Amino acid sequence: MLEARLEQASLLKKVVDAIKDLVQDCNFDCNDSGIALQAMDNSHVALVSMMLRSDAFSPFRCDRNIALGINLGSLTKVLRAAQNDDNLTLKAEDAPDVVNLVFESVDSDRISEYDIKLMDIDQEHLGIPETEYAATISMPSAEFQRICRDLSALSESVSIECSKEGVKFNCQGDIGSGSVQLRSRTDVEKPATNVEIDMTEPVALTFSLKYLVNFCKASGLSDQVKLCLSNEVPLLVEYSLGNGGYLRFYLAPKIGDEE
């Protein structure tokens, strides 16, 4: 059986909010190392991969590997019933029909309990190898969100160019063009505002802004976001969840026809 208790329901709320607009249903794969999730969007050009390690829970117990096939819309509905500060406990049998969620309020003695019916989801899993990226950019997640939102007003796609000078987000649209350039900076007092660029060779790739805007819904999970780029491979956008957990988005680059 599975029993996993989160100190704060907000973590799961934010994770589900971040991915529910990308995928509808997905399997939460639970094993003794934690809870993992991998799913692709309908067009199969973007992939979301989440890992919540067992350390993030206290206690965490999972006797058998189980896959909880959950409709994220339903999960959102149930999670709306939880306060951000509530303790959240996930429970499931070894061969479950339902997943049980218990929200315990910290200051008042309120305990709410919900069951979500599970579904059989036949998803293919992709093996994602550890990749050495040509460029890795760490920046404030709010900054990345703002850039994506601003540029998406102009165009469907953005080119991300990483060079010695810094990183440049560039777009061309019907009404004109726009670009945002960031240089690396370190602020000891406010490390959340740091921009770090770690680069072995210059990279320039084009991505769909609609998808990037979608990924940015995870901004609330972490102060910093990490973008990893290499030519001809999917972009990796990673938000840290603490305790070694992560929420990663992969997006296939636009290659060839530039509208």
Added chain:
Amino acid sequence: MARTRAKPVPKEASPEPTSPPPTKTLPPSTSNPPKLFILPRDTSKDARILTLDNPATANPSRYFFCPDKGFYEFTRISAPKQTPRSWLITPENGSRFNDSHEKEKEGEEVKDTDKDTALGSGYITSSPSLFIATPLDILFLLLPALSPASTKQKGHEKANFLSLEDHLEALTTSSPHLKSLLCAHTSLEATIAQRLMTCCDTVDAGDETMYRVSHLRVLECLVQKAERMVAKGLPKSLEDKFITPALEVPVMSIAREESSVSLATSTSFVSTTTATETETETMTTISTSTTEGNYTPALQTTTQILHLLRLRTALTYLLHSYIPAHLRTPLLSLLSTAASPSFPSFVPLESHLSAIAKLKSEAAALRSISDNISRKRGYEDDDEKAAEREEKKRKKEDEEKKKKQESRSIKQLKKVNTSGMSKLSSFFAVKPKTAK
């Protein structure tokens, strides 16, 4: 996230996997487990297992040789896959079951376990197969060497008479085991010479006898063996597979006057000659039951035909299991020419079989017509189709439901122009399902 209100619950609360109690581990199974054999009784001490070329396939195979009794081939008997079995082999005294007694004893001969009476000293083999040694005519082992495949084109007339030594040399080049066997047992040579006499034309050249393989003699030999097989009765599996179905005569329409009940023919035409108060259904059941009893088949299978078919099946079996492929065609053509009076003539059998085939095709044609009349929709088909339709309907409904559930942003994301973007599966390999 960074700040946590409550102190984390001490780690002990999480159920640490308790270390499993020390268990006795079984010794690892051997990579080369002993095999179970049933060997002939009272073989001499010099009996051994050796590798020779299989006469039919020319693949090296194992044979058992006893200088007194000759050659034995191994037949492997294995349990069906659906009912997996294993052998428990115990020393003779430890066994209680008489039926498995002999197997155990024989297994021990090969295995040579310590003579402990306890059941605990037994052995379990996971493979259920059992190897039985059955006698094999040395003639079959000789044949490939007597008529090598290369001489096939020239025909046997061109083959030269050769001395026994030459034939033996040809034999031993292909299997070194046989060579050592010939050196060790001189009596074997005499046996071989004797068997050669039966299947070869001979010419005396001085004090030496020269041999040349004769297809006619080989065939005579085979026919003899086949006759013997038939006389003892064919195994049930052969009988079921080749004899009974081949001779089945399809049930054709039944003459009406044969039965007192109003009859439907096999084409299900309900006869109107008699008054019919009974339901149509009952009538048809009656008619089918009567068909069992008193119909005269269109073709009578005589015992002679049955015998011929058995003989031919036996011959085909021999040809395919023991005779090299290149010898089969000349032997078969020789058989059809009936070159020797001892050969059976299969002409009546063939005419009988072709008659049956004709009847069968007629029956099949008739049945397809009657099918259209009697059951416009097969019972099974109906069920299957209904299930299929249901499935389709369900899928459609599911899809529609899903579409309704889709959130606005997912719908928006569907409209995104993904031209130039390849699917992620082209970057990352799909993991096999089991690896999950």
